[in-house]
Amino acid sequence: MNNHSIDTEILVIGGGATGTGVARDLAMRGFKTVLVEKADLTHGTTGRYHGLLHSGGRYVVKDPQAAKECIEENRILRKIMPQCIEDTGGFFVLTPWDDPGYIPRFVEGCHKAGIPVESVPITQMLREEPLLNPKISHCYYVPDASADSFLGADLNADSARQHGAQILTYHKVIRLLTDKDQQAGDSPRRVTGALCHDLVKDEDVAIHADMVVNASGAWAGIIAGSASIPLTIISGKGTMVAMNHRIVNTVINRCKMPSDGDIIVPAHTVSVIGTTDVKISDPDHFAIEPWEVHLCLEEGDKLVPGFKDMRMLRAWAGVRPLYQESQVSDTRDVTRAFVLLDHERRDGVAGIVTITSGKWTTYRKMAEVTVDLVCQKLNTQRPCRTHLEPLPDASHGHHTLGGKLARIESDQAYGQLICECELATYADVTHAIVDRQARTIDDVRRDVRLGMGPCQGGFCTYRVAGILHRLASGQTDGSKPRVEETNVALRDFLQERWKGLLPVLWGQQLRQERLDELIYLDVLNADHLPGPLSSRLGPEMYAEPSGLEDKIGIGDLRVRLHPQIPDSGSLSPLPFREGGSGGIGPDILVIGGGLAGLVTAWQAARNGKKIRLVTKGWGTLHWGSGCVDVLGYFPMDNPDPLQSPAAGISKLVRDHPNHPYASVDIDQIETALEAFKAVSAQYGYPLHGDLDRNWLLPSALGTFRPTCLAPETMIAGDLRLSTPMLVVGFEQFNDFYPELIADNIACQGRSARGLTLDIPSLRQKRFVTGRVLASLFESTEFRQEFVSSLKSRLQGISRVGLPAVLGLNKSIEIKRELESQLGLPVFEIPSLSPSISGIRLHNLLVQEVERLGGRVYDGMQALSVGTQGRQVSAVYTEAAARMKPHQAQTYVLATGGLLGGGFQAEYIGRTRESVFDLPLNSPDDRSAWFQDRFLAVQGHPIFQAGPAFAGDFRPLDGEGQLVYENLFLVGGALGNCDPLRERSLEGIALATGYVVGNQISK
């Protein structure tokens, strides 16, 4: 291990708001300054706070001194860093749960602290914030605001750098250096610097300084303790939950003594409710307890009725450092709101001061008093200027919600979005990686707010990994990046997002997470990337919850949080009706338009049945690879792909008698595959493969993806052959990264190169999506342009891989024409949705069903059902002015599992089938639903949930009796397996749809 040292005047420990503020102030006063942070800037509490620039209103009764500091700093920060602040204003509201006696104390406190306060009529409040509880009786306006702490710390660090400071991230202080290091003695008299470990280079760095500022927040006691300075910091954990959208545009505070879950802050595109306050023993190891999330939701519901049923994005927690002085000689120099400790006076150890506690709102003031003390210690007088000089780029004024969009419109960067949720562009990401030297994708997130929206990185994680690798590949020193480093960066970030999703995974967010699994497992095969599973720069997970849910009992929780939910009996949001009414219906009604539903309809129509298919939307064909995976891995945790799906299935059905494959013969699976191959060929889109061997095709990450049937457009990519391939992408297409794909393929022993083409006609396009490319490839001119850009670059190449965009309708012709012009086999590689190759399969099946006389209606969601005894008599969908009944002799449920919306999961741990309210066999306790790691090879138990069903695929009740005699389940609606981990999604859909479609036609 290499070691080196740095000499400086002042060493600042901690890259949060306080540390970066101190570094800026020191540098502006002319001190030679080095700041060290053990991870990225804002990795600590600053990056995990609530997002509120306090007016001080919250503290006027409890802590008037803190309130005064807040309003003073509020005014200063608005001037020096408006770009970090959205001037939302704040309401203090009195709900029916709050004590009206607090109001006069609040108003008087505001007056005393100098906080402007104004009464707002309830009608006006509701005009401005229509979702607020109309039972709110009083409302007051104060100058609260929403603030971006990531940007704030970055700008303070930038300003510090501009004044000569050095900012060293991923430098962890191992221990303070003291005079005891040079001479033996009982206890140190002076701190002389710190021994740090550079986590990126994996080497130690000794930093020698005249003075150390310990600005490490909740870790301040650990740092001080390394020089035997006793400092007790108690960590107070606070949990927050981000909701899916801007429920409110104003900061909403309850008008009462500060408590849990009483503030909603609009932050960029979302709203954040919080916080709790729980003492913990270790700032690095703590859990987000289920009760904390529930409490936030319950309290949110008092402010905004319906809040607890709204979609959540994630939960996170930060730690407040609570200073506890156990020494008699208390040398706290400033107010109770923050703590500045002069260790020379307090402990007899010179060369170090500690600044801790306080608030983000007061970080600048904390820095100012700290640097004043440093000046005093070093016998120099240098006035503070941080309250006078704005941070870099402050000239544009306050941040506004529409600001990012306006910039994208003026830059015409519509096609450059890498994160659609947060409007982060290619240029933003490149800037974060190159100029700001992001070390991890999480660093990029903090810089450009990427991966923080509804899909929590579902799409942008892949793209950023591709950009990271592309930029590393183009390094001027000619060094080749190790693809394993990109792979681990991708895995680390997926895990980082998973960490915050875990506490809120039910309802829509659980469905979203399953979609992310579809992308990363089924399409990208990311769980089989070469390289380590995690890196030392990866996220620390929250600890396991303590099981409080169990202690108070799920029943108690249900009653406490959802008094309207019955404790027993069936819960059905769908009105059941006795009997049904309506016109003459089809023989068979299929509910759900994914592969399973379409195959059922196709088979039944082929047998002469009158078919109607109703579907809310299209199924996973639009998202998947466009291949038919029958069984790729068995057992699921086997790292090696199955060579023969047939052999795997025979083992699987022995081990898992409830698996859907256990109810079909292998011959039936084979017949279904052959029939599907025949119908695809009939539509000019042949599929190839059989049950005896899986293809190994490249994924858009360069992993080897096992699949049973592949379209002709993909099979030349077969990785069982070793002929060299060129993987080609397009500069303007952000869903495909040839360098990453090729390097991963090469890393696994096959010969591959990547090439990104910059085709002139694509430069003119506002968007270059898969759909745009697919339609361009259907034009002769574009194909010619493509061929002429590529032709001269094929030396030493035997085949060419492209994103799966070779036309929607004429892909075989297009492929053959390209092959003849390039003189080489061409193949497609599926990537992010929309899946052009999947849509081709969808389209041909819909055409075939309709050709056979079946009717397919999309945009129709099954909302209620009619039953008569053990017969389903009707299914109702919503029409313009009424419920539309659909009556049939037989009903087929093909709504998919959690992914398709066919199953629902509630936060109290209950799961159910969505249309007929069939019970599902899933773990009762939500804590047993998931593994710790997103990509855990065993899969997450919740995704194996499903109803019990008979051998003929009719649902069974708890006693093993048929629930309905004329209802059948197919595809994902069967559950009882994890098709994404097994890579059996399309195989199960096809086989069960085929069998049921034929059976019900008899």
Ligand SMILES: Cc1cc2nc3c(=O)[nH]c(=O)nc-3n(C[C@H](O)[C@H](O)[C@H](O)COP(=O)(O)OP(=O)(O)OC[C@H]3O[C@@H](n4cnc5c(N)ncnc54)[C@H](O)[C@@H]3O)c2cc1C
């Ligand atoms: C739940 C919660 C919500 C909050 N909400 C608000 C709010 O809405 N408004 C507001 O004004 N305030 C809020 N606060 C308070 C505010 O977040 C903090 O006061 C502020 O962020 C503290 O900043 P800091 O720089 O002192 O600490 P931190 O941000 O924790 O910075 C300390 C840094 O030291 C680093 N470090 C630790 N050990 C080492 C080591 N060995 N070597 C190198 N570096 C090390 C850490 O990684 C960390 O980045 C909230 C606090 C909590 C807990």
